[in-house]
Amino acid sequence: MRNNINTLFIANRGEIALRIIRTAKKLGLKTALGVSDADAGSRAAAEADHVARLGPAPSSQSYLNIEKVVAAAKEAGADAVHPGYGFLSENIKFARAVAEAGMVFVGPDPEALEAMGDKLKARAVAIEAGLPVVPGGEAETVEEAASIAGETGYPLLIKAVSGGGGRGMKRVDDEKDLKSQIGYAMSEAEAAFGDPRIYVERFIASGRHVEVQVIGDGTRAIHLGTRDCSIQRRFQKLVEEAPAPNIPDAKHRAIEDAAVKLAEHLHYKGAGTVEFLVDAETFDFFFLEMNARIQVEHPVTEEVTGVDIVEQQLLIADGAPLGYEQRDIEIQGAAIEVRINAEDPNADFRPSPGLVAKAEWPAGAGVRVDSHIRSGDNIPPTYDSLIGKLIVYGATREEAVARAAAALATLNVEGVKTTAPLHARIMDDARFKKGGVDTRFFEGLSAKGGANG
Amino acid sequence: MAEIKLVDVSIRDGNQSLWGATGLNTAQILGIAGAMDRVGFHACDFTSSTTMAVAIRYFQNNPWERIKRMRAAMPRTPLQFITTGLRFVAWQQADPEFMRLAYRRLQMAGIRRFIVLDPMHDPDAVIEAARIIKEEGDADVMGALTFTLSDIHTDEFYADFAGKLAKSNHVDLFYLKDPSGLMSPDRVKTLAPAVKAAIGAKPLEVHAHCTIGYGPLTSLTAADLGIIDAVHVGVGPLGDGSSLPEATRMVANLREAGHTVNINDAALAEVKDYWTKLAKAEGLPPGKPQSFDASFLRHQIAGGVMTTTRRQLQELNLEHKFDEVVEETERVRAELGYPIMVTPFPQMVMSQALFNVIGTKRYGQVSDQVIRYVMGKFGRPTSPIDEEIRQIILDRPRVKELEKEPMFPAYKDLRKQFGEDMDDEEFLFRAVMPEEQVDAMLAAGRSRDSYTPEAAPIMKLLKDLAARPDAPDIAVERKGFRMALYKGAGIAS
Known part of the structure; x- marks a missing residue:
């Protein structure tokens, strides 16, 4: 059983590029990095063995340009391409182009990418695999809608099929109101979108975003436990933790098992994340989607399991069987990640790019910082605003929260505004300290504290 | 080829x-x-x-x-x-x-x-x-x-x-x-x-x-x-x-x-x-190519055991007897049925040789390890032990005491002692190691997974510095690099 991968091309930037380079080096791989003109002086570029210029700063002309990225990887003599997250990581065309150029795409087979790439298709595949999804269905008539309501129960939501962003959405708490509400909804939908079709779905008043990290080698799959990413702002995750707190053991295991079932159904190869909506009151859980790539928040799972997820991705891509049995995976303690973004939390999260005069990151036992930014570095306005992830580990969740607060107190980034003060407030929030908050947490976060909170 | x-x-x-x-x-x-x-x-x-x-x-x-x-x-x-x-x-x-x-x-x-x-x-x-x-x-x-x-x-x-x-x-x-x-x-x-x-x-x-x-x-x-x-x-x-x-x-x-x-x-x-x-x-010594040492083929005693024996003789002012002890080692080994010279046997054989040389008579003093060996507690000797020596050793009153020495407990009893539902991996070490060592290992949690040789001496230096009561905060700063340790921050423990 020989290695096929000797040189790895990293088709990404920022902290994740650095993260991948470090594990690749640990595995004894040569690393090649594609950079845009804006990133030529980046930390990742300094650490990679070989750097290839992809093109100008805009992603469409560099990181998102399939032809350029594949050509650069080929030119670097790469045997494999790691796409990181975002950019081309879940792009089927890219995965195929990499394979056609004779390189290994570090990720699942194109079939799995395809199955999970579209939300409706993913929902169908999940149902096929036996996973629970949010009960509901499409209706064209009042009778059909009433019949679906019989399955979903109350309260329920009526949505316009062609709608979006909350428009045309109606909540129904009681059966007696169903008929009239459906009537309104259909005529509103017709008027607004020219399409009277509606979708009837169970309404989950208090939901949590819980996801399960899975790894598979195409034959079998295991899970590395749960993460809770309920603290979001406009669907952007801000704080993530592992394991998901305050979920009854039996439900916790059922969620994990469901994720493994889906991964095995897909003959999934590599690392992936199965996302669920969990009812914060009943703990009923429903499949949402699967992310077929490494996640930003993967370090919290690494901290509580001791598994290097990037290492396993690379070994599996190289044809090795899964290095762990499920019984080897033991969740110890708790880990929390806060995303330090160059944004001003007191000005509607306006991006704050520019020169970082000083970047003093905390360190020490139980503290990990995944960042590509050091004092004197420049944050280009072109890309996302993540400048670092502070990950803390504690033997208990209380210890982890306290450690996160202590680490945030010593973190010092000057020159740009960051989300660090916001995170300090979150760590101090009674609801967060208790654990198990729902996705509406952010709305209720106290605005106390000034710009530097 | x-x-x-x-x-x-x-x-x-x-x-x-x-x-x-x-x-x-x-x-x-x-x-x-x-x-x-x-x-x-x-x-x-x-x-x-x-x-x-x-x-x-x-x-x-x-x-x-x-x-x-x-x-x-x-x-x-x-x-x-x-x-x-x-x-x-x-x-x-x-x-x-x-x-x-x-x-x-x-x-x-x-x-x-x-x-x-x-x-x-x-x-x-x-x-x-x-x-x-x-x-x-x-x-x-x-x-x-x-x-x-x-x-x-x-x-x-x-x-x-x-x-x-x-x-x-x-x-x-x-x-x-x-x-x-x-x-x-x-x-x-x-x-x-x-x-x-x-x-x-x-x-x-x-x-x-x-x-x-x-x-x-x-x-x-x-x-x-x-x-x-x-x-x-x-x-x-x-x-x-x-x-x-x-x-x-x-x-x-x-x-x-x-x-x-x-x-x-x-x-x-x-x-x-x-x-x-x-x-x-x-600061670990790298292995170096070795000079040929013909005498080793005769006595087969590793350097560490030799050094210990020489030191013991020095302490007794009997250093001149060293060659005699080496010779006696060869004889003892033959009498004990040629145990292979791998731990614990070289120590056992050479210390017996030392007793034989410095004592009033051969096998006048015998270590528990040698008695256990002759009693068969280490297994069946490769070739028979010299019968006369075997008798001398087995006639010692200490044999009766060592016979009563607790043997490795039965699996069933150990399970009872540590609890039937104790995790197997933990049980295997609880059964054979001091409790406090296993406790300390479990309390320490998961090991780190990487080591950077370049950073190790600096980390050690900083750790030593941080342990000094008169150095609560330490910062190392040079162009483009700053590392600081704060006492009591609760994260650098």
Whole structure:
């Protein structure tokens, strides 16, 4: 059983590029990095063995340009391409182009990418695999809608099929109101979108975003436990933790098992994340989607399991069987990640790019910082605003929260505004300290504290 | 001209031979696992119950976690465990049911290759241990032919022993194990073919320590015979000295002789570089090529035991008796039925020789270890003990007391003592190690998974500085780099 991968091309930037380079080096791989003109002086570029210029700063002309990225990887003599997250990581065309150029795409087979790439298709595949999804269905008539309501129960939501962003959405708490509400909804939908079709779905008043990290080698799959990413702002995750707190053991295991079932159904190869909506009151859980790539928040799972997820991705891509049995995976303690973004939390999260005069990151036992930014570095306005992830580990969740607060107190980034003060407030929030908050947490976060909170 | 594979002993035997108990911790091992896997070693000599105990005692590292994470980081290279058969940490023979559990959990954790070494060369003992291992998993079992020089350890002796083992389905392969480095190139020319003839198609490997300089030449001579599958090596500073031949040089020499060695040379260079930097950062002495020492062939006593004995004589103002003690050692060894000169036997034999020389009469004073050996507590001696000496020793009143010495408890009783539902992995160490050591290991939590030799001395310096009460805050600052330690911040503990 020989290695096929000797040189790895990293088709990404920022902290994740650095993260991948470090594990690749640990595995004894040569690393090649594609950079845009804006990133030529980046930390990742300094650490990679070989750097290839992809093109100008805009992603469409560099990181998102399939032809350029594949050509650069080929030119670097790469045997494999790691796409990181975002950019081309879940792009089927890219995965195929990499394979056609004779390189290994570090990720699942194109079939799995395809199955999970579209939300409706993913929902169908999940149902096929036996996973629970949010009960509901499409209706064209009042009778059909009433019949679906019989399955979903109350309260329920009526949505316009062609709608979006909350428009045309109606909540129904009681059966007696169903008929009239459906009537309104259909005529509103017709008027607004020219399409009277509606979708009837169970309404989950208090939901949590819980996801399960899975790894598979195409034959079998295991899970590395749960993460809770309920603290979001406009669907952007801000704080993530592992394991998901305050979920009854039996439900916790059922969620994990469901994720493994889906991964095995897909003959999934590599690392992936199965996302669920969990009812914060009943703990009923429903499949949402699967992310077929490494996640930003993967370090919290690494901290509580001791598994290097990037290492396993690379070994599996190289044809090795899964290095762990499920019984080897033991969740110890708790880990929390806060995303330090160059944004001003007191000005509607306006991006704050520019020169970082000083970047003093905390360190020490139980503290990990995944960042590509050091004092004197420049944050280009072109890309996302993540400048670092502070990950803390504690033997208990209380210890982890306290450690996160202590680490945030010593973190010092000057020159740009960051989300660090916001995170300090979150760590101090009674609801967060208790654990198990729902996705509406952010709305209720106290605005106390000034710009530097 | 043959294809020769390499078995890397750096982490277990190399570390133990050269760096002893203060050797490698889990983070240092995991730091290079991925690159090691790329070299293409046939196997990696990884651990034993003793090194597992060392991991707990000195590093508070969980040895089970160490195996699992290592297996995950190097899926292509089988990890090897060495055992004397029915012992686990404790010196006594353990209950076979206890060993069965140990072998099951070791294989579940990721051990793919076992060495069964019976110091007395008792074929029944080896086959029995091999059978239990095979019943608990699918790892390979390698029989150890432990080389020593004596009137009875002839080529025929080894061929006969190997032949008996080879008949068992439970023993898959063999190796000529020369822990003291006594096997000359001439000797391997007759010994290896005699053994190979007895084991047929089952593979044979060579493990020749470099203690007196024979290791590299004997390994190369063995490879030239065309009947050897693999040569055991240590990488960089973990080769040579009293360890195995250094890998890079061995590969070059094998290729020079026309053999094929299918390894990734760049990966090997990287591993060597890592160990070299680590040795330097930690102040661990690298193995060096050894000068030939003809006298060693006679007394076979390793340097450490020699030094201890010399010091003991000095303390008694009897240093002039040293040569006499060495001579007496040879005599005692013959009388005790030629135990192989591997721990604990050299210490046992030489201290008996010391008692014989400085005492009023031979065997006037006898250590408990020697009494236990004569009582058969270490197993069946290779050749009969001198009858007269046996009687003298067994007539000692101490024998009655040692007979009452508690043996290794029954598995059932241990289970009762520690609770039927205690996790197997924890149970296996609770049963054989002091409670506080296991507690401390469990409390320490998971090991770190990486080690940077370049940063290690700085980290140590900062740690020492931080421990000083008069240095609450420490900052190291230079252009583009700042590292600060704050006392009481609660995160730099």
